[in-house]
Amino acid sequence: MTQPPSICILGAGFGALSTVRALRRLAPQARITLVAPRAELHYLPGSIWIPSGLRRREQLVVPLQGFFARMGVQHMAAEVTGLQDGGRVVHTSAGDVANDALVIATGGRFIKKLPGIEHAIVPCEGMAAAEQVRERLRAMRGGTIAIGFAGNPNEPSAMRGGPMFEYLFGLDTLLRREGRRGQFELVFFNPSTEPGARLGGKAVPRLLALMAARGIRTHLGHKLRGFEPQQVLTEGGAIAADLILFMPGMTGNAWFDQTTLPRSPGGLIQADAQCRVPGWEHCYVVGDSGSFPGPDWMPKQAHMADLQAAAAAQNLLAGLRGAPQTATFKVELACIIDALNHGTLVWRTPERNIVLPPLRLMHWAKRAFEWMYLRQYR
Template identity: 30%
Template sequence: MKKVLILGAGFAGVDAASYLRKMDYDVTLVSNRDYFYIYPTSIWIPTHENEFKDVCVDLKELQRAHGFKLIIDDVAAISQAENSVTLAGGEIINDYDYLIIAMGASKMKAPGIENTLSICGAPEQSLKIRDALDALVEKGSGKICMGFGGNPKDSSAVRGGPGFELLFNVHNMLKDKGIRDNYELTFFAPMAEPGKRMGPQALKMMDTMFGKLGIKQHFGKKIKQFEKDGIVFEDTSKLESDFTMFIPAGDGHDVIKKSDLSTNDAGFIKTDDYSCVLNDDGSMSNIYAIGDVAALEGYDWRAKQGHVAEVMAKNTAHNIEQRDNGGSDFKGYHEHLNILCVMDTGNGAAFVYRDEKRAFMLPLPVIGHWLKKGWGLYCRNSKLGKIPRIPGM
């Protein structure tokens, strides 16, 4: 039985482990935390609609469901030349046939970033956001600013959707409490048209939604630094804020940048369309990179999303099996590149879709919120093998 070592237990890593176990591989999963975190539903933790435990799936429960081996530790180093992985605890692993890197990305660090919290950062930050919002509710008034940034070296390393969702949910929460008029809500971003990658229709609808909800917009100015009481921009202007939620752009993982793996300018691992890291001579190595850790090639509007990571995971398991059986029917991720999400607003949602042929946003009043809630339950139970996976997902 061939051995596969998987680094990272996010959407990509967990799926790769489950698929490869079904193919009877000996799989070891390494994670720096003991739970799988459902980031898309974490937007409801700050508004008390979800508890932290509702967004976590115990990795030991996933281990029992799929039969992989589990190591809870940080990855300290990766060496392609030595075919080895060193863990923070000191263990060196080098007895694997294939290595799948699914460690996610690091975050760009703007000056004063410690004065912000991110809904896409460490899971514990969702609780800190909740506490900060609770303090402002108790205060009775305040200025709340939320936004996201981009990476000039890799346009795919941006995640703005959760920022939109969280602000809409906060608006809805304050409105339900009857105190919305006491708060100034502002969405900010350094780019002139944040959300443009979703398509022109979506961009127009977002602008309309901001106006309808009384949410101010502050776009098109580069961020110089974050301070405790606001955001300072490159032209020295300042946006005052009692609480700032900011989602930094993704950056190459620190461990990857220190490794001998080939990366793009932003530090993401270069692969072919089949998610395989190539040797210097162009041949396939025994290393695959999937999810946010990998350089995503393709359209200008491409974005790193969970469903793309899941496609990479499924295809990688298939491609490894093909190699071991002498086949060459490899599957790539590029044909599956699209933007797909249900953008929640707290009392409804909008279905957003874009591929190379079309781009649209479809409002889903009321039912959209419950559709996303239902997806959260589906995600948990399908990964535990309690319900079948929806074909294509």
Template identity: 25%
Template sequence: MSSSDRTPHVVIVGGGFAGLWATRALARDPVRITLVDRGNHHLFQPLLYQVATAGLSAPDIAAPLRHILRSQDNVEVRLAEVQGIDTAAKTLALAEGTALAFDTLVLAAGATHAYFGNDHWAAYAPGLKTLDDALLLRRKLLLAFERAEAETDPEKRAAWLSFAVVGGGPTGVELAGTLAEIARHTLRSEFRNIDPALAKVRLVEAGPRVVSSFPDDLSDKARRQLQKLGVEVQTGTPVADIDADGYRLGDQRVAAKTVIWAAGVAASPLGALLDAPRDRAGRVQVDPDLRVPGHPDIYVAGDLAAIQSAGQPVPGVAPAAKQMGRHVAAGIRARLRGQTTTPFAYRDFGNLATIGRMAAVVHFGRLKLSGALAWWFWLIAHVFFLIGFRNRVVVLLNWTMAYWSYQRAARIIFGPPVDAEPVTPPDREGPDAPRIG
């Protein structure tokens, strides 16, 4: 921290859960904060799949950072991209060609997609980390049914009606279950040449079971609930290749025009700009108080930080990112007062994953729920944690209407066609935590 009499300048990179929670926790402290993000909004990423599957609109799960922080006088929001970090001079190089000086730096730039060395798959199997990703996926999913309606060749039509979600974690399970519901309920009676209910939705997981972060019995219940919705669950076989016309599982070639990637996460590339050790996912290995080894004025939080708590790795989830953000703020406050910082201790609030209508799994300590009760628990938790009263009301109204009508309110196709040639998702990192719980 600067030893001069001027107000210390804290620069926070990333407006996701970790960055925003750190910013708000410093509201009453004698610091000047600059929050830097490539986007102008905070995204509630746990519901991003709802935008991708036309259940919600983008503004329902996002809010402008300037609006969120409008009453916090010690914050300036900067829409910019960080391209370099000079730790000796304590400056950030921004894409606009300017330098931003800091006394304390907090890196909370989140995560991006990881294709395990097969980056060319990104053109054919987009992932889901940002609103741009969600809108691309929505267009791709809805256009698949339109292309099938216009196709006269049975084999080609079947390929358009074949959907694969790669990755059996919470995001993959939520996407697969929702896709099956769209095909069997939402689009019923809307087409003349195809029966959307005949669409094949397959969830592909390389490991032995889906939602492996849950206990075995809940994982098995999740699998059964997916199968009840009509999802074919394929475990124990990794995807060997993906191209514009389908994918390969071992020696089996599957024709499918729509493949969604939900299998891998890598830390933001900003971590590589620091002279610090990183793990295989690119996360910065930080000290127990979330500071970078050898750089006492630089903190890393959220998905970009690799740290253990109580002997276990801290997961990349929203509650962990929020807790890290608050802990970073507490560490900055302690140093301002000449006090020592304390190690970060993660409090695990459990796991939630929805599968479909009245189907979900919940794990909180000894509490294990599945089915309708878990679904209501999941719904209430997600509405409660949304940013802003308007977002909560709009999401609740949309879900209420969808529950009674099976309709999804955001089924408007716009933007360029996605089936003419491969479209690579934007190379940008999203906000911190990929999901809640």
């Protein structure tokens, strides 16, 4: 009797866990080992609500032991340190893991090369960063809050601007709710003159109009030079700020450098339309770790990682059978830019771009989606 394949998945984020679910549906007998430091999912899309108190850390960090037990997954609590034999052996801080097929879904890391970036909070780094925003905001009696993001100049898709728009509009709503908005100035900064262009041509004027209507000042089109304790430095002048929230562009994980994995100019792992790593048999990549063919607005978001995971799982199993690997993923940007009491739906595909006006219903739709998404892992 042929032994079931041994599949190793690296990571415990959206792409990794969606790969687990897809593989288990298609190959109930497969032996799956997942390597990640902790058996928990951090639902970062919900962290935008931590500063307002709408969410707490314990509501967004989901223990995965039960999910792994239901899925028959062996969890190895370790950090990945490298690969050997074309990916057939994974080096980790807890020992080596052999496999018949490998899925890399360890996410990306933020580029922190700007001088003085330690003076800015990077909200999407984790729950602690969101909690830091909450505590800093509570301690402030007034002042200027500067919020912005940038990208990876060598990887147009490796940026995450949506959450920063949510912080911008969410903090505006929160301060108004608390009766403190008059004591604060909000400034949005971005090196582009069209921030959020990846959301589509209809989104940019809508977002800028919302900023103007809410009295949010903009500082656009100036390259960033760095940060000081109370300043954002740009080639177009400095922005005085008592609190700085900034999202840098993304690049690949540090452990990629210990391998010969093919890399994109921006430092991510090269992938083809089937999520395969070129030249590495039975190796696949999903989510933020990969650089995929497609339009430069292809989003780095959970939805996209889920779509890639489904294609990778199908192709992985087909490859092990010696069958053609034909599954691809659609490119689709779907997000709700939330502002605590309403949300703006943005949807983009290669064929169309839809931007709805701010609706209270969209805020509740985002909360409902969170509940449904996390339910499958609780």
